[in-house]
Amino acid sequence: MERSCERALELGLPAIAFTEHADWALVHEGQHAVDIAGYFDAVERCRAQFKGLRILTGVELGEPHWYPRETAEILAAGPLDQVHGSIHCIRLDGTLLDASQFRERAGIDFPRAVREYFRETLAMVESGQAFETLAHLDYPKRYWLDGLAPYREKDYEAEIRAILVAAAGTGRVLEVNTTRGRTLCPDITVVRWWREVGGQAVQYGSDAHQPDKLAEGFELATQMVEAAGFKPARDPMALWRR
Numbered sequence: 001m002e003r004s005c006e007r008a009l010e011l012g013l014p015a016i017a018f019t020e021h022a023d024w025a026l027v028h029e030g031q032h033a034v035d036i037a038g039y040f041d042a043v044e045r046c047r048a049q050f051k052g053l054r055i056l057t058g059v060e061l062g063e064p065h066w067y068p069r070e071t072a073e074i075l076a077a078g079p080l081d082q083v084h085g086s087i088h089c090i091r092l093d094g095t096l097l098d099a100s101q102f103r104e105r106a107g108i109d110f111p112r113a114v115r116e117y118f119r120e121t122l123a124m125v126e127s128g129q130a131f132e133t134l135a136h137l138d139y140p141k142r143y144w145l146d147g148l149a150p151y152r153e154k155d156y157e158a159e160i161r162a163i164l165v166a167a168a169g170t171g172r173v174l175e176v177n178t179t180r181g182r183t184l185c186p187d188i189t190v191v192r193w194w195r196e197v198g199g200q201a202v203q204y205g206s207d208a209h210q211p212d213k214l215a216e217g218f219e220l221a222t223q224m225v226e227a228a229g230f231k232p233a234r235d236p237m238a239l240w241r242r
């Protein structure tokens with residue numbers, strides 16, 4: 001976290017948000033949910049050390065509708081500036097799978113798994129769990145199966161639009177996640193649909209995971225979002241609105 005703060009200052013960013021993973025569907029070796037008390041301590045240490053940087057707190061809730069008790073505990077633990085809701089995992093034929101694992105599963109019906117991912121995302125948005133920002137809406141495309149026809153939003157338009165309508169109707173913010181500078185997640189087709197269905201605001205996340213990836217891809221992401229009809233905010237920390 002200290003190195004990420006140093007990198008933010010190097011880049012001239014006015015602020016940084018650490019949206020730590022709060023995942024309880026544990027599918028990776030060594031994975032654990034956020035130690036929220038330790039997290040707040042770490043933020044306080046960074047704030048004391050980097051006075052010229054605004055350091056925002058946050059969590060990325062993974063499948064919060066599956067874990068309402070754990071989610072409520074995290075949200076009650078202290079003030080959080082950013083609360084993201086995200087889906088990483090689905091249950092496919094009784095097996096818990098992160099979308100990054102789809103392609104490792106022999107004989108998987110990949111499009112069916114992706115449709116299930118979107119169905120789960122809709123369930124999360126409609127669940128009433130308290131998150132403001134919908135994170136990396138089309139996350140499975142990061143882990144597309146080689147040899148499959150390329151990912152096209154159009155092939156999942158009905159599923160994606162249903163999520164966007166539900167998110168707009170509940171006042172959510174759409175995150176454009178730059179995947180550490182690799183992939184815009186989602187890209188312009190979905191951001192245009194977001195505007196069409198009445199979505200009010202967009203925010204950016206680099207999902208950096210490492211200090212040197214901080215804010216990677218933001219230039220391209222902001223150009224894309226502007227082309228989709230959202231207006232740059234004067235305050236660099238503000239949401240971009242329609």
Ligand SMILES: [Zn+2]
Pocket residue numbers: 060086088135136
């Ligand atoms: Zn995520």
